[in-house]
Amino acid sequence: MKLMLVICDGMADRPSKELNGMTPLEAAEVPNMDKLAKLGQSGLMDVIAPGIVPGSDTAHLALLGFDPRKVYTGRGPFEAAGTGVEVRKGDVAFRCNFATVDENMNVLDRRASRISEGTDQLAQAINGMKIEDIEIIFKEGVDHRAVLVLRGPGLHPDITEVDPHESGKVLESKPNVPEAEKTARILNEFTKRSYDLLKLHPVNIDRQSPLRQPANIVLARGSGSPPNVPSFTEYHNGLNGAAVVGISLVRGLCSLSGLDLIDVPGATGSIDTDINAKVEAAIEALDTYDFVLLHFKAPDLFGHDGDAKGKTQYIQKIDLALEKILHVKNTIICITADHSTPCSVMDHTADPVPVLVYGPGLRHDSIECFNESDAMSGGLGHIKGHELLQMMAGLAGRNPKFGA
Amino acid sequence: MKLMLVICDGMADRPSKELNGMTPLEAAEVPNMDKLAKLGQSGLMDVIAPGIVPGSDTAHLALLGFDPRKVYTGRGPFEAAGTGVEVRKGDVAFRCNFATVDENMNVLDRRASRISEGTDQLAQAINGMKIEDIEIIFKEGVDHRAVLVLRGPGLHPDITEVDPHESGKVLESKPNVPEAEKTARILNEFTKRSYDLLKLHPVNIDRQSPLRQPANIVLARGSGSPPNVPSFTEYHNGLNGAAVVGISLVRGLCSLSGLDLIDVPGATGSIDTDINAKVEAAIEALDTYDFVLLHFKAPDLFGHDGDAKGKTQYIQKIDLALEKILHVKNTIICITADHSTPCSVMDHTADPVPVLVYGPGLRHDSIECFNESDAMSGGLGHIKGHELLQMMAGLAGRNPKFGA
Numbered sequence: 001m002k003l004m005l006v007i008c009d010g011m012a013d014r015p016s017k018e019l020n021g022m023t024p025l026e027a028a029e030v031p032n033m034d035k036l037a038k039l040g041q042s043g044l045m046d047v048i049a050p051g052i053v054p055g056s057d058t059a060h061l062a063l064l065g066f067d068p069r070k071v072y073t074g075r076g077p078f079e080a081a082g083t084g085v086e087v088r089k090g091d092v093a094f095r096c097n098f099a100t101v102d103e104n105m106n107v108l109d110r111r112a113s114r115i116s117e118g119t120d121q122l123a124q125a126i127n128g129m130k131i132e133d134i135e136i137i138f139k140e141g142v143d144h145r146a147v148l149v150l151r152g153p154g155l156h157p158d159i160t161e162v163d164p165h166e167s168g169k170v171l172e173s174k175p176n177v178p179e180a181e182k183t184a185r186i187l188n189e190f191t192k193r194s195y196d197l198l199k200l201h202p203v204n205i206d207r208q209s210p211l212r213q214p215a216n217i218v219l220a221r222g223s224g225s226p227p228n229v230p231s232f233t234e235y236h237n238g239l240n241g242a243a244v245v246g247i248s249l250v251r252g253l254c255s256l257s258g259l260d261l262i263d264v265p266g267a268t269g270s271i272d273t274d275i276n277a278k279v280e281a282a283i284e285a286l287d288t289y290d291f292v293l294l295h296f297k298a299p300d301l302f303g304h305d306g307d308a309k310g311k312t313q314y315i316q317k318i319d320l321a322l323e324k325i326l327h328v329k330n331t332i333i334c335i336t337a338d339h340s341t342p343c344s345v346m347d348h349t350a351d352p353v354p355v356l357v358y359g360p361g362l363r364h365d366s367i368e369c370f371n372e373s374d375a376m377s378g379g380l381g382h383i384k385g386h387e388l389l390q391m392m393a394g395l396a397g398r399n400p401k402f403g404a
Numbered sequence: 405m406k407l408m409l410v411i412c413d414g415m416a417d418r419p420s421k422e423l424n425g426m427t428p429l430e431a432a433e434v435p436n437m438d439k440l441a442k443l444g445q446s447g448l449m450d451v452i453a454p455g456i457v458p459g460s461d462t463a464h465l466a467l468l469g470f471d472p473r474k475v476y477t478g479r480g481p482f483e484a485a486g487t488g489v490e491v492r493k494g495d496v497a498f499r500c501n502f503a504t505v506d507e508n509m510n511v512l513d514r515r516a517s518r519i520s521e522g523t524d525q526l527a528q529a530i531n532g533m534k535i536e537d538i539e540i541i542f543k544e545g546v547d548h549r550a551v552l553v554l555r556g557p558g559l560h561p562d563i564t565e566v567d568p569h570e571s572g573k574v575l576e577s578k579p580n581v582p583e584a585e586k587t588a589r590i591l592n593e594f595t596k597r598s599y600d601l602l603k604l605h606p607v608n609i610d611r612q613s614p615l616r617q618p619a620n621i622v623l624a625r626g627s628g629s630p631p632n633v634p635s636f637t638e639y640h641n642g643l644n645g646a647a648v649v650g651i652s653l654v655r656g657l658c659s660l661s662g663l664d665l666i667d668v669p670g671a672t673g674s675i676d677t678d679i680n681a682k683v684e685a686a687i688e689a690l691d692t693y694d695f696v697l698l699h700f701k702a703p704d705l706f707g708h709d710g711d712a713k714g715k716t717q718y719i720q721k722i723d724l725a726l727e728k729i730l731h732v733k734n735t736i737i738c739i740t741a742d743h744s745t746p747c748s749v750m751d752h753t754a755d756p757v758p759v760l761v762y763g764p765g766l767r768h769d770s771i772e773c774f775n776e777s778d779a780m781s782g783g784l785g786h787i788k789g790h791e792l793l794q795m796m797a798g799l800a801g802r803n804p805k806f807g808a
Contacts, residue, residue, distance in 0.1 A: 014767055023767075044783075048806060050791040051798030055807025068807065075808040222808055249808075344765055348805055350798030351767065376445075376769050376783035 001359060001396035002331045003239070003291045004282065005389070007063065008318060009056065009250075010300025010341030012353035012372060016308040017344075024299075024311040024343070025354070026371040030319035032326060033335055033356070037370040040333075040358025043380025044372075045388065046350075047339055053350045054385075056300070059338035060253050062385035064293075065235060074157055074224020075249065080147040082252025085139050087226045092155045092183055095222045095249075096138075096146040097163070098122065098215035101195065105170045105217075110163070111144040112215035118203035119146065122215055125197045131189050132182075138218070141248055142269070148190070148220050156180035162191050163219040170219065187220060194218035232258040232291075236389065237399055241291035244282045246273055250295055259293065271298045271314070275321040283328055290398065291389075303341025311343060332359040332396045334388065335370065355380065355388065359395050405763060405800035406735045407643070407695045408686065409793070411467065412722060413460065413654075414704025414745030416757035416776060420712040421748075428703075428715040428747070429758070430775040434723035436730060437739055437760070441774040444737075444762025447784025448776075449792065450754075451743055457754045458789075460704070463742035464657050466789035468697075469639060478561055478628020479653065484551040486656025489543050491630045496559045496587055499626045499653075500542075500550040501567070502526065502619035505599065509574045509621075514567070515548040516619035522607035523550065526619055529601045535593050536586075542622075545652050546673065552594070552624045560584035566595050567623040574623065591624060598622035636662040636695075640793065641803055645695035648686045650677055654699055663697065675702045675718070679725040687732055694802065695793075707745025715747060736763035736800045738792065739774065759784065759792065763799050 013023040020027075047054045047062050048069075057075050058068035076093035080086075087093045098119060100109040119140035127138040134152035141147060158176040170191060173184040195217045198204060204214035233240055243254035244262050246269025255261055264281040266274030275296065282294040296318055302311035325333060336355040339348045354375035358364075365379030383391065393399050417427040424431075451458045451466050452473075461479050462472035480497035484490075491497045502523060504513040523544035531542040538556035545551060560583040566575050574595060577588040599621045602608060608618035637644055647658035648666050650673025659665055668685040670678030679700065686698040700722055706715035729737060740759040743752045758779035762768075769783030787795065797803050 014765055044785065049794070050787065051794030051796070051803055053798060053803050053805045055805050058807030072807060345801065349801065350795070350803060372767055373769070373783075376785075377781060382785035382787075 001398070002286050003392045003396055004286065004294065004325070004328070004331050004333050005063065005291070005392070006294045006322070006333070006335045007296070008299050008315070008335070008337050009295065009297045010303045010339060010348065011315060011337035012340035012351060013303065013308070013311070014340070014342040014344055014351060018308045019312065023372050024308050024315055026373060028312045028315040028319065030315060030370060032319050032322045033370040034368060035326060036333060036335060036358045037356045037374070038368045039364055040356050041363060041365045041380045042354060042356045042367040042370065042375040042378030043383055044352040044375050045336060045355045045383050045385055046352045047385035049384065051350050053348050054339040055348065056249055056338060057253055059385065060250055061229070063338060063388060064232060064257055065386055065389040066229060067386055071228045071230070073227045075222035076147070076224040077226050078249050078252035078256065079141070079222065080149055080252060081256045082248030082250070083139050083141045083147045085137055085147050085149055087149055088151065089226055090151070090155060092150045092157045092223055092225060094148040094220035096148050096218050096220045098144045098146060099217050099219045100213040100215065101170060101217045107164055107167055107170060109213045110165070110219065113207070113211055113213045114144050115207070115215045116143045119144070119215065121203050122198055122201060125201055126194055126218065129193070131186050131193070134186050136190060144215070145248070146218065148218070150183065150186060155183045157183065157223040157225050159184040159187060159223055161221050162187060163221045170217065190220070191218065227256060229257045236291070236393055239290040239393060239398060241293065242285045242289040243293040243295065244278050244285065245293065245295035246270065247297045254293060260289070269297050271301060273298065275317055279321045279324055283324060286328065286331060299337070300341045303343055304346055306343045306346045308343040330360065332357065332392045334392055336388070352382065355383065357392060357395065362395055405802070406690050407796050407800055407802070408690065408698065408729070408732065408735050408737050409467065409695070409796070410698045410726065410729070410737070410739045411700070412703050412719070412739070412741050413699065413701045414707045414743060414752070415719060415741035416744035416755060417707065417712070417715070418744070418746040418748055418755060422712045423716065427776050428712055428719055430777060432716045432719040432723065434719060434774060436723050436726045437774040438772065439730060440737060440739060440762045441760045441778070442772045443768055444760050445767060445769045445784045446758060446760045446771040446774065446779040446782030447787055448756040448779050449740060449759045449787050449789055450756045451789035453788065455754045457752050458743040459752065460653055460742060461657055463789065464654055465633070467742060467792060468636060468661055469790055469793040470633060471790055475632045475634070477631045479626035480551070480628040481630050482653050482656035482660065483545070483626065484553055484656060485660045486652030486654070487543050487545045487551045489541060489551050489553055491553060492555065493630055494555070494559060496554045496561045496627050496629060498552040498624035500552050500622050500624045502548045502550060503621050503623045504617040504619065505574060505621045511568055511571055511574060513617045514569070514623065517611070517615055517617045518547050519611070519619045520547045523548070523619065525607050526602055526605060529605055530598055530622065533597070535590050535597070538590050540594060548619065549652070550622065552622070554587065554590060559587045561587065561627040561629050563588040563591060563627055565625050566591060567625045574621070587627070594624070595622065631660060633661050640695070640797060643694040643797060643802060645697065646689045646693040647697040647699065648682050648689065649697065649699035650674065651701045658697060664693070673701050675705060677702065679721055683725045683728055687728060690732065690735060703741070704745045707747055708750055710747045710750045712747040734764065736761065736796045738796055740792070756786065759787065761796065761799070766799055
């Protein structure tokens with residue numbers, strides 16, 4: 001049997017006033033998820049551990065079976081890998097924003113009016129320069145996002161941030177440990193130079209209105225060395241795998257774990273993604289791969305925006321597209337979330353997520369609907385995120401016998 | 405949000421014949437606990453691990469989030485701290501009973517008729533003496549209880565007990581490891597000298613009746629070095645905390661963990677305590693502290709006495725006082741026990757304890773009553789004691805995101 005893991009990012013939630021005390025998943029009409037819940041087993045999952053608030057990166061590491069407390073080294077390397085920039089041993093990688101500052105280095109807009117055009121030209125102006133003996137590798141991502149990789153001797157990721165995260169002056173990075181002194185110095189110089197190179201850049205010349213502010217500085221954050229992620233295939237007894245996922249962070253994480261990335265036209269990692277195309281690509285990938293991860297980012301975005309009704313409707317859209325999955329043969333199907341993003345909190349929380357697992361010929365419980373409340377009394381009980389894939393592989397008969 | 409943890413010591417139980425097969429908590433009318441169960445989520449908790457019979461000390465360490473298998477070093481240091489005696493590195497601390505022996509060192513009453521007056525004078529006769537190069541620090545506690553701290557070079561806590569725990573002769577302490585030879589010798593000499601100093605003490609002169617036996621010896625037990633308890637605030641991401649608790653063991657444990665102790669007039673750590681005053685003090689403490697522990701000792705005492713009906717009635721008294729907690733705003737409330745003390749066993753057992761967690765805006769399950777049976781199918785499932793506070797802090801939004 002093969003394995004398909006459908007992750008609806010941030011889908012799990014808390015009771016919402018706008019939804020008469022239901023969660024978006026409880027309020028949504030999800031006949032296809034319900035059907036899989038009815039045919040299979042449900043439960044609740046602490047993605048990392050009770051009370052631990054998962055990031056998207058640590059959560060996905062856990063869902064791939066790894067212990068994030070052992071392999072996580074910061075978000076930067078995953079973003080870099082997801083943007084197609086190689087991260088080597090000894091490198092320090094960052095995720096970055098193009099931002100807007102005034103001449104006194106006060107941040108006016110952390111996202112430069114969410115600039116979406118011309119960032120490739122801005123990146124070209126920065127990429128390839130050297131600061132001391134350190135090579136600067138810089139590449140634009142989606143919208144205002146970009147990645148930075150520092151390459152050269154004597155680097156260490158344990159430094160403080162330059163991004164003030166709110167309005168205020170750009171900060172000076174400082175080393176948290178003596179070995180990181182050079183890295184902090186290089187990052188400060190990089191930040192200054194990015195301003196010098198971008199402030200009069202042609203792309204910024206006609207970006208001078210409040211709605212189109214100039215992308216005149218790069219703010220880097222999330223410094224990290226290459227993560228200690230084991231090979232997915234070796235870790236999971238020879239399973240090969242692929243991922244259908246739009247957002248760069250999860251793409252990078254899957255790629256660094258050794259999953260193949262399947263590019264789907266129309267997949268954006270956002271609300272406007274082509275849900276049907278992604279579902280079809282994931283089903284098709286089952287012909288080639290033992291394991292397929294299918295990821296939808298949008299529920300998390302609605303959670304961060306506090307839009308419970310929008311989240312409900314989007315979950316219904318996903319459910320509609322998942323109808324095709326009901327016809328997949330000989331496959332263990334799991335639907336879950338990487339964490340809760342309650343609309344009432346507008347950020348990730350530690351609330352456990354509902355999970356359903358279905359496979360032909362496997363046991364089923366008495367749960368008939370897929371949501372947070374029904375999952376509480378499901379047959380899977382409470383599981384941990386890092387146990388999920390191992391459990392699916394076991395049910396699929398893909399794990400060797402331990403002992404004789 | 406803030407956190408309140410209500411611990412009803414030994415409240416969890418087994419079915420009782422006297423209560424028509426119900427547990428005391430099942431038999432009790434507890435409308436306030438039921439209301440919180442209905443609004444929140446219930447579950448069962450293995451305070452340490454399945455099958456491990458918790459002591460009050462190890463249980464409370466777990467409930468504060470620590471792993472007792474790593475930080476526990478014996479009960480003595482907690483009792484000493486709870487009685488207001490400092491325990492320093494290198495010290496060995498004991499909890500003690502004033503007891504009654506005959507001239508052949510046969511124990512007639514391990515609690516000297518539960519002596520409650522004059523123990524300060526008895527303690528004065530003992531405190532401050534020296535045995536070899538070891539300083540003897542001795543202080544009376546509540547009723548027949550006292551604490552002993554040995555201070556000086558070459559001490560080690562790993563010795564056998566002098567207290568026979570049943571009637572019989574006072575035992576000779578022996579070292580379990582060679583390094584503890586001196587400590588065993590000092591303790592044996594201390595025991596002998598306590599008899600010499602107390603047998604003709606004025607306080608004992610008029611204690612010669614079967615109902616008022618003389619407190620003519622000190623029996624020390626629970627030897628331990630200072631525990632390796634981490635700082636509560638550092639361990640829990642900056643949460644500050646306070647405890648409303650009467651009995652010295654739990655007071656000492658809370659104090660050594662860095663919780664502030666709140667003294668409540670009328671709080672005795674026993675059956676005659678002022679329950680209402682404690683509840684009010686705990687609620688008031690939420691103005692100042694992020695975390696408040698509220699502890700009631702009496703259910704455990706009824707369990708040890710095998711008094712199922714008395715236990716039932718006392719649980720009802722606690723419930724009545726907890727009505728005020730229903731009006732507390734913006735707080736995660738947890739009600740649980742530190743272990744089971746079944747009336748049929750008259751001692752602690754490893755049976756898991758029921759636990760309920762309620763917080764405004766959080767999910768709720770379908771459980772409507774708080775007790776051992778209903779908790780079995782609650783939405784929290786089965787949790788571990790050391791996960792509880794972490795989980796509460798996560799639900800309260802007090803834990804940082806792990807990752808990004």
